[in-house]
Amino acid sequence: MSESYEVVIGLEVHVELKTASKLFCGCTNLFGQEPNTHTCPVCLGMPGALPVLNQQAVALATRAALALSCDVHPFSKFDRKQYFYPDLPKAYQISQYDQPLATEGHVTIRGEFGMRSIGIERIHLEEDAGKLNHIGQRLGDATGSLVDLNRAGVPLIEIVSRPDMHSPEEARLYLTELRTVLSYLDISDLRMEEGSMRCDANISLRPSSYTGSLVDLPRVEIKNVNSFRNVQRGIEHEIVRQKALLEQGIRVVKETRGFDDAAGTTYSQRSKEAANDYRYFPEPDLPPLILDTEWLEAQKREMPDLPEALRHSLTTEGLVSRDVEVLVQDRALYGFWREVVAIFPDVKLVTNWLLSDYSRHMNAQGLSFDTPGVSAEHLAQLLGLIQDGTLSGKMAKEVLEAMFTTKESPEAVVQRLGLSQITDQEAIRVIVAEVITANPGVVADFQGGKDKALAFLVGQVMKATKGQAKPNLVNSLLREAIASHV
Amino acid sequence: MLLSKEDVLHVANLARLSVEPSELQEIQDTLSRVLEYIDLLNELDTEQVVPTSQVVEQHTVWRSDQVEKSLPIALAIQNGPQVVTGMFVVPKILDGGGQ
Amino acid sequence: MASLTWDAVEMVRRVQSGEVSALELVDAALERIADVDANIGAFLYVDDNGARDAASRIDSDLTREQKERLPLAGIPVAIKDNLVTREMPTTAGSKILEGFRSPYNATVVERLLAAGAIPVGKVNLDEFAMGSSTEHSAYQVTRNPWDPTRVPGGSSGGSAAAVAAGMVPLALGSDTGGSIRTPASYCGVVGMKPTYGRVSRYGLIAFASSLDQVGPFARTVRDAVLLLHVITGKDPHDATSVDVMPTQATVAAVEPSRMRIGLPEEYFGDGIDPKVRTRVDGALETLRGLGATLVPISLPHTRYAIATYYLIANAEASSNLSRYDGVRYGFREAAPDLIQMYANTRSLGFGREVRRRILLGTHALSAGYYDAYYLKAQKVRTLIRRDFEQAFSQVDLIVTPTVPDLPFKFGEREVDPLQMYLTDIFTVTTNLAGLPGLSQPIGLTDGLPVGLQWIAPALQEERILGMAQALESVLPVPSWPMQGGSSQ
Structure with missing residues (x-):
C-alpha cells in the first residue's frame, strides 16, 4: 500500500458584474434591497417577457477576459441551461455553453x-438566480422557503480554471491573484460575504499508477464556499477524506x-450521478454576439x-519585492500609496x-x-514634518495615532500637544547658557578632558526643553558655548 | 417502440410532469408513433449542413446600461399563489436542488 | 348608424370625419358579440365597460385633427389570448394561467392603443397556441361561423371566427406553424404571418420563440395592411425585432403583370382535397388573367417540414413552458414538498396535448438525443431555408393552397395527433424559413371557404399584399356567414 496521490484541483469562480442595471432588463443591480422591489416582467419570468442584453455587461466581461490573457471570441452566443428551482424564474438560466465569450487565459x-x-x-x-430564504434554521428542516428575485438577472461571469492546481495553497494563491487582477478593473464588488464573488472547487486524487484521462477521475465539487480561507480548508479536508477512502479501497463517488x-469538514449534498440533465440549447430570443476589433480596442x-x-x-522605483506584493494585492492601498507619493x-x-x-491603525x-x-x-504633511526635523520618529507615531482619532492635520496635533522638536537655535542657546551657569563643576570636568561630563549637560538641556530639542543640535551648541565660555 | 416506459418516466421527471400509471401506455404509444414519423429525417445526410437556430440576420443587439423603473411591489407579487412579507412561498425543498 | 359591414379603413374614415362615433362602432361590435358569440365561442373575455369608456374618450376628448392622427381611431379589435393585457385577463387558453393578470401590455397591444384602437376582448385559442383546430382550449371550443359542426382552424381560431362572423373588423393572432393562416383559410378571412422579426414578440406568450410571430386578421387586404402598419417595427424590448412594414402606397405600387409566381410541385400533389384543388386552380387562372407569370418550381425538402417543425417547436416549447411552475403566478396544486408541487401543478395545469408536446420536446433536447433530434432538425431547417432561397432566385412570390382540405368536424383528428399535425403541412415551412405568408379567401366550396397562401422573400410583404389585393379586386365580392344578426 505505497500508492501516492497527486491532488488535482480546478476552480469555478462566479463574479457579479458592477453594472447599473441587470443583464437582460433595466432593473437596478443593487445589493440588499427590500425583497422583490427590483423586479420586472423580464426578471420575474412573466409570460411573454423577453431578454435584451446589457452592453456594459459585455464590456466588463470582455475586460476581465482581456486582463486574464484570454482569447476573446469575435463570435459568441447565448444558450439556455434548464433546471427547475424556485430561485430561477424561467426555469432556465441564460448562459453561454459551447461558444463562450472567451477561452484560453491564465x-x-x-x-x-x-x-x-x-x-x-x-x-x-x-445571469444570476434569485435568493431563497428558508423558513426554519437550515434547508434540511425548513418547512418552506421564501423567494426574493431582486438578484435574479444580475450579470455574472463564470471563470473556469484548468485543473492545474495541486495543493490547497495553490488554490488560495490562484483565488487571491484572480481577485487582485479583477479588483484593478473595477468591474465587481468582489465580496465573498455578499456573494458578489463565489467559488466552487473540483477536487480529485490521481493515484500514481493511474494512466487514464483526468476527466474520468471521480471528481468532487465543493459548492458555494464563503471565503478563500474556507475554500482552502474545504480542499484540505477533501484531500484527507478521499485519500482515506482510496487507501481503504473504497471508490470516491462523483x-x-x-x-x-x-x-x-465537507458533507454530501447530492450525487452527480443522478445529476441534472441541463438540456442546453441556443437561446432563440437573443441574436449572437459579434465583437469587432474596434470594439475590443475600445x-x-x-x-x-x-x-x-x-x-x-514598483520594483523599478526601488521597492523590495515583499513591499511590492503587499501594495499590489490591495488595489485601494496601492491607490492610496500613489496619492501620498504624488504629494x-x-x-x-x-x-x-x-x-x-x-496600516496598523x-x-x-x-x-x-x-x-x-x-x-x-495629512499623511504627506506628517512625513514632511519628519523629514524637516520638526518631529522625531517617536513623536510622529504619537501624532499619527492622534490623527486617526481626531482627524486633525498633523500641524494641529503638534500644536495642541506642544510636541514639535525645538530647532530654534536662539531658544536653545538661552537654555544652554543657563545650564552652563548652573553647573560650573561639570563644565570644568569637561574642559579637563572628561567627555562624559558633556552627556550630563546635554541631559540637563533636554530635561529643560522637555525633550523637544534635537540632541545633536544641543550637543553642538553646548560645545560651542563652553568653548566660548573660557 | 422508440420510447420505453422508463424513457417516458425519465423525460416526465425532467419536465416536472407526473404520469399516471393509467396514461403511461397511451403516452408511450403516441410519442413513439410521432418519433417513428420523425425518423423520416434520417433519409437526409446532414453531415455537412450548418444548423439554423435563428432566422433573423441581425447580431449584437444590445441596450445601454440604463436603469428603468421596476414594477411596484404590489404588481410584482399580485399573481403569487402564496405570498408572505413580499416574497413568494414554496413548500419544503427536499433535495439540495439548484444547479 | 354604425355598420359592421364596413371594413376598418371605411370605419376609420367615418370616425375621423365625425360621421359615426367610436362609441357607436364599439356598441355595434358588442351587440354583435352578444348576439352571435354564444353559438361561436370566439371570446374568452369581453370588456364591455372598458371598451365603451375608451370609445367615449376618443369621442369626447379628441379634436378632429387628433383623431386624424390615429390610424385606428375607434376601431374595435379582438386580441388573441396569448398576448398579455393589463386591463383584461390573459390565459393562453390554459388552466395554468387561470386568474392571471399581466402587470404589463404586450408591445402590439400598446401600439394598438396608441393608434386609437379599442380592444373589446380576448379571443380563444388552442392551449398555448398548440393546435390547428381551437379544440384544445381549457375553457371552450370555438366553432366555425360557416358551419358550427366544424372547427375554425387553429390555433388562432377565436381571432378568425370573430372576424368572419362580423363581430370585429380586425383581430390579432399569432402564427408558429400556421396558426394564423390555417384559421384564416378555414374561416374565409385574410390572415398574415409577417416576416420573423417584423412584429415585436414582447408580451406574446412564447410557444416556439424562433418561429412565433404576431399578425393580423381582417376581411379585406387593405385592412390587413392598415393593422400591419400599426403593429410592425423595431421594439427595444425584443432583440429579434426588425423594421417597420411598408405602407398602403408601396403595396399599391406592386404590378401584377411583372410578377413571376412560383407553384411548388410539392404543394400541388396528391393529398389535396380535389374540391380545394379546383378552387385554387380557378384562382391561379385569375392570376394569369392579371398578367402574372406562373412558373412550376420545386421545394424538395417540403416532406421533411412537419417532422422538423415538431422537433424544433416542441423543444423550444418545453423550455418556454417551464416557467409555469406554480411559484410566482397562475395555478398551483398544493403539495407537501417542492418537487411534488411542481409535478402536481404542471400535470393538472396543462392539458393533454400540451403535456404531450412538452414530453416530446424535452426528449429531443435530453442527453444522448440532442444530436439525433434537435440538432438534426436544425440542420434540416437549413435545407428548407435553402429551398426557398433557391426558389426566390427564380420567382418573386410563391403561391400554394393554405391547407390541403376543408374545415374538418370536431373530434375528427383527435384520435391521431399526427393527423392533426399534418394539417399544417403547407404552412410550417414559412415559419421554419422565417418568411412572410398570407392566406386570402378565394371563394366557397360546399359552403365552406378555401384559402390561397402567398409566400415572399423575407421583408417583402408588400409583394404579397399587392398581389393579394389585385386578386381580391377581381374575385367576386364574398358573402359572409351568419348574416341576419340584429346588427346587420
Whole structure:
C-alpha cells in the first residue's frame, strides 16, 4: 500500500458584474434591497417577457477576459441551461455553453515554488438566480422557503480554471491573484460575504499508477464556499477524506459536497450521478454576439495598469519585492500609496510608514483603504514634518495615532500637544547658557578632558526643553558655548 | 417502440410532469408513433449542413446600461399563489436542488 | 348608424370625419358579440365597460385633427389570448394561467392603443397556441361561423371566427406553424404571418420563440395592411425585432403583370382535397388573367417540414413552458414538498396535448438525443431555408393552397395527433424559413371557404399584399356567414 496521490484541483469562480442595471432588463443591480422591489416582467419570468442584453455587461466581461490573457471570441452566443428551482424564474438560466465569450487565459501565481501559470479554460456571461430564504434554521428542516428575485438577472461571469492546481495553497494563491487582477478593473464588488464573488472547487486524487484521462477521475465539487480561507480548508479536508477512502479501497463517488464551517469538514449534498440533465440549447430570443476589433480596442483603452505592470514599475522605483506584493494585492492601498507619493515623493519613507504604522491603525479601526482613516494629504504633511526635523520618529507615531482619532492635520496635533522638536537655535542657546551657569563643576570636568561630563549637560538641556530639542543640535551648541565660555 | 416506459418516466421527471400509471401506455404509444414519423429525417445526410437556430440576420443587439423603473411591489407579487412579507412561498425543498 | 359591414379603413374614415362615433362602432361590435358569440365561442373575455369608456374618450376628448392622427381611431379589435393585457385577463387558453393578470401590455397591444384602437376582448385559442383546430382550449371550443359542426382552424381560431362572423373588423393572432393562416383559410378571412422579426414578440406568450410571430386578421387586404402598419417595427424590448412594414402606397405600387409566381410541385400533389384543388386552380387562372407569370418550381425538402417543425417547436416549447411552475403566478396544486408541487401543478395545469408536446420536446433536447433530434432538425431547417432561397432566385412570390382540405368536424383528428399535425403541412415551412405568408379567401366550396397562401422573400410583404389585393379586386365580392344578426 505505497500508492501516492497527486491532488488535482480546478476552480469555478462566479463574479457579479458592477453594472447599473441587470443583464437582460433595466432593473437596478443593487445589493440588499427590500425583497422583490427590483423586479420586472423580464426578471420575474412573466409570460411573454423577453431578454435584451446589457452592453456594459459585455464590456466588463470582455475586460476581465482581456486582463486574464484570454482569447476573446469575435463570435459568441447565448444558450439556455434548464433546471427547475424556485430561485430561477424561467426555469432556465441564460448562459453561454459551447461558444463562450472567451477561452484560453491564465493567472500567474507566486510562492515558495517560484512562479506558476494556472490555465483558464473559459469565461462566459450569464445571469444570476434569485435568493431563497428558508423558513426554519437550515434547508434540511425548513418547512418552506421564501423567494426574493431582486438578484435574479444580475450579470455574472463564470471563470473556469484548468485543473492545474495541486495543493490547497495553490488554490488560495490562484483565488487571491484572480481577485487582485479583477479588483484593478473595477468591474465587481468582489465580496465573498455578499456573494458578489463565489467559488466552487473540483477536487480529485490521481493515484500514481493511474494512466487514464483526468476527466474520468471521480471528481468532487465543493459548492458555494464563503471565503478563500474556507475554500482552502474545504480542499484540505477533501484531500484527507478521499485519500482515506482510496487507501481503504473504497471508490470516491462523483458528487457535490457542501462545507461545514464549524466542523471544518465537507458533507454530501447530492450525487452527480443522478445529476441534472441541463438540456442546453441556443437561446432563440437573443441574436449572437459579434465583437469587432474596434470594439475590443475600445475595451483595451478602458483598462487600467494591471498587477503585472505595477509589480514591474514598483520594483523599478526601488521597492523590495515583499513591499511590492503587499501594495499590489490591495488595489485601494496601492491607490492610496500613489496619492501620498504624488504629494510626497520619498518612496521609501512613504512605503515604510504606510505599510507599518499607518496600516496598523487601519486594521485596528477595521478600515479598508477605500475609506482611509487619515487622508493622503495629512499623511504627506506628517512625513514632511519628519523629514524637516520638526518631529522625531517617536513623536510622529504619537501624532499619527492622534490623527486617526481626531482627524486633525498633523500641524494641529503638534500644536495642541506642544510636541514639535525645538530647532530654534536662539531658544536653545538661552537654555544652554543657563545650564552652563548652573553647573560650573561639570563644565570644568569637561574642559579637563572628561567627555562624559558633556552627556550630563546635554541631559540637563533636554530635561529643560522637555525633550523637544534635537540632541545633536544641543550637543553642538553646548560645545560651542563652553568653548566660548573660557 | 422508440420510447420505453422508463424513457417516458425519465423525460416526465425532467419536465416536472407526473404520469399516471393509467396514461403511461397511451403516452408511450403516441410519442413513439410521432418519433417513428420523425425518423423520416434520417433519409437526409446532414453531415455537412450548418444548423439554423435563428432566422433573423441581425447580431449584437444590445441596450445601454440604463436603469428603468421596476414594477411596484404590489404588481410584482399580485399573481403569487402564496405570498408572505413580499416574497413568494414554496413548500419544503427536499433535495439540495439548484444547479 | 354604425355598420359592421364596413371594413376598418371605411370605419376609420367615418370616425375621423365625425360621421359615426367610436362609441357607436364599439356598441355595434358588442351587440354583435352578444348576439352571435354564444353559438361561436370566439371570446374568452369581453370588456364591455372598458371598451365603451375608451370609445367615449376618443369621442369626447379628441379634436378632429387628433383623431386624424390615429390610424385606428375607434376601431374595435379582438386580441388573441396569448398576448398579455393589463386591463383584461390573459390565459393562453390554459388552466395554468387561470386568474392571471399581466402587470404589463404586450408591445402590439400598446401600439394598438396608441393608434386609437379599442380592444373589446380576448379571443380563444388552442392551449398555448398548440393546435390547428381551437379544440384544445381549457375553457371552450370555438366553432366555425360557416358551419358550427366544424372547427375554425387553429390555433388562432377565436381571432378568425370573430372576424368572419362580423363581430370585429380586425383581430390579432399569432402564427408558429400556421396558426394564423390555417384559421384564416378555414374561416374565409385574410390572415398574415409577417416576416420573423417584423412584429415585436414582447408580451406574446412564447410557444416556439424562433418561429412565433404576431399578425393580423381582417376581411379585406387593405385592412390587413392598415393593422400591419400599426403593429410592425423595431421594439427595444425584443432583440429579434426588425423594421417597420411598408405602407398602403408601396403595396399599391406592386404590378401584377411583372410578377413571376412560383407553384411548388410539392404543394400541388396528391393529398389535396380535389374540391380545394379546383378552387385554387380557378384562382391561379385569375392570376394569369392579371398578367402574372406562373412558373412550376420545386421545394424538395417540403416532406421533411412537419417532422422538423415538431422537433424544433416542441423543444423550444418545453423550455418556454417551464416557467409555469406554480411559484410566482397562475395555478398551483398544493403539495407537501417542492418537487411534488411542481409535478402536481404542471400535470393538472396543462392539458393533454400540451403535456404531450412538452414530453416530446424535452426528449429531443435530453442527453444522448440532442444530436439525433434537435440538432438534426436544425440542420434540416437549413435545407428548407435553402429551398426557398433557391426558389426566390427564380420567382418573386410563391403561391400554394393554405391547407390541403376543408374545415374538418370536431373530434375528427383527435384520435391521431399526427393527423392533426399534418394539417399544417403547407404552412410550417414559412415559419421554419422565417418568411412572410398570407392566406386570402378565394371563394366557397360546399359552403365552406378555401384559402390561397402567398409566400415572399423575407421583408417583402408588400409583394404579397399587392398581389393579394389585385386578386381580391377581381374575385367576386364574398358573402359572409351568419348574416341576419340584429346588427346587420
